[in-house]
Amino acid sequence: MSLRPLSADEALTRLAEFGAVLDVRSPGEFALDRVPGALNWPVLDDAERAHVGTIYKQIGAFEARKIGAALVARNIARHIERDAQNWPKDFAPLVYCWRGGNRSGAMAHVLAQIGFRVHLVQGGYKALRAAVVRQLDALAxxxxxxxxxxxxxxxxxxxxxxxxxxxxxxxxxxxxxxxxxxxxxxxxxxxxxxxxxxxxxxxxxxxxxxxxxxxxxxxxxxxxxxxxxxxxxxxxxxxxxxxxxxxxxxxxxxxxxxxxxxxxxxxxxxxxxxxxxxxxxxxxxxxxxxxxxxxxxxxxxxxxxxxxxxxxxxxxxxxxxxxxxxxxxxxxxxxxxxxxxxxxxxxxxxxxx
Missing domain, CATH: 3.40.50 (Rossmann fold)
Structure with missing residues (x-):
């Protein structure tokens, strides 16, 4: 399994090296901001994310994780069936979610198990956003x-x-x-x-x-x-x-x-x-x-x-x-x-x- 964590600054510096940049957040999150050139591969769409969040608050974390895991598994399978079948073995995607946690971890794990050279952004979009703001001030x-x-x-x-x-x-x-x-x-x-x-x-x-x-x-x-x-x-x-x-x-x-x-x-x-x-x-x-x-x-x-x-x-x-x-x-x-x-x-x- 090839899975390498990257800092946000290193990921932004190396964007051109990746075969694809996969933003696995919901479409609503993606619409507000994303890395240039990123593709939206949501592991939970907006409605599913809201549903899992409601279960978490009203019933508990364990029930929410069970329901969320099933949704995430189906969505990851659909993305791979639809979009990754022509990727060669040495394909190197970059993956991120909101904070670099469960959603991107699930996608990165499955892609790495297949044999792709997966890179995972530590801290996810929040870290990427902070790096962009910091770098933009310096670039100016x-x-x-x-x-x-x-x-x-x-x-x-x-x-x-x-x-x-x-x-x-x-x-x-x-x-x-x-x-x-x-x-x-x-x-x-x-x-x-x-x-x-x-x-x-x-x-x-x-x-x-x-x-x-x-x-x-x-x-x-x-x-x-x-x-x-x-x-x-x-x-x-x-x-x-x-x-x-x-x-x-x-x-x-x-x-x-x-x-x-x-x-x-x-x-x-x-x-x-x-x-x-x-x-x-x-x-x-x-x-x-x-x-x-x-x-x-x-x-x-x-x-x-x-x-x-x-x-x-x-x-x-x-x-x-x-x-x-x-x-x-x-x-x-x-x-x-x-x-x-x-x-x-x-x-x-x-x-x-």
């Missing part, structure tokens, strides 16, 4: 960030994507958070991850970057939608050099109309989001914007949102929070926005290589 201090600044609609996210295509290292926090960062920025049909999963995604993205090269990141406030940027990372961003996009208003309007096309196709959802600004902008202003939506005059709506909501606080907020903003270099974006972003990326990407 290892990189030189280049912060892309610019008012709403200047195409910061587009430049990030273009830089990535040109080979630069990029940390796209809004993509990782599944949110564009503004009050209107929730992505239609997509829920944000949990705070823990957001941090795991950031950790995973930074692990893939080389510390000797700069990492481009968009300026952000403390929160992206409902999610908080880790303090160590935000502090590092605030202290980093900035580059500033300068974009004429018509181009900004066009960029926003393209980026928020899903909202202009769904006026009711747009109205719902505009209503959240009532306390800030007043009923009269919101009524005016609702009239523009009803008339389908989205270019005017965007111009007024920029002038009355987004732009007034931009420069002051940047100057307060980003030390490099006052000394930031200006990068004009004119004509065809995408061609301009390509031109900027060609100049910046060689500096990152």
């Amino acid at each position: 201090g290892q990189f030189q960030f280049e912060v892309i600044c610019g008012p709403t609609g200047s195409g910061k996210s587009r430049l990030l994507q273009t830089l990535q295509r040109h080979g630069a290292q990029v940390l796209d926090l809004e993509a990782l958070a599944a949110h564009r960062g503004s009050v209107l920025g929730a992505l239609p049909g997509e829920n944000q991850p949990s705070q823990k999963q957001f941090e795991t995604r950031i950790w995973s993205a930074l692990r893939g970057c080389a510390p000797e090269r700069p990492v481009f990141v968009e300026c952000e406030s403390k929160k992206i939608g409902k999610l908080q940027i880790p303090a160590a990372l935000l502090d590092r961003m605030h202290a980093s050099p900035c580059l500033r996009l300068e974009v004429d208003l018509p181009i900004r309007v066009q960029i926003l109309l393209e980026d928020y096309a899903a909202l202009t196709r769904d006026p009711q959802e747009l109205l719902k989001r505009l209503d959240t600004l009532t306390e800030l902008r007043g009923k009269q202003t919101i009524a005016r914007w609702r009239e523009l939506v009803a008339a389908g005059d989205f270019p005017t709506l965007v111009q007024e949102l920029l002038a009355q909501h987004y732009d007034p606080s931009y420069s002051g907020s940047m100057a307060r929070n980003y030390q490099g903003f006052a000394r930031s270099s200006a990068w004009p974006v004119a004509g065809s926005a995408q061609q301009a972003f390509d031109a900027v990326a060609r100049q910046l990407a060689p500096q990152a290589a």
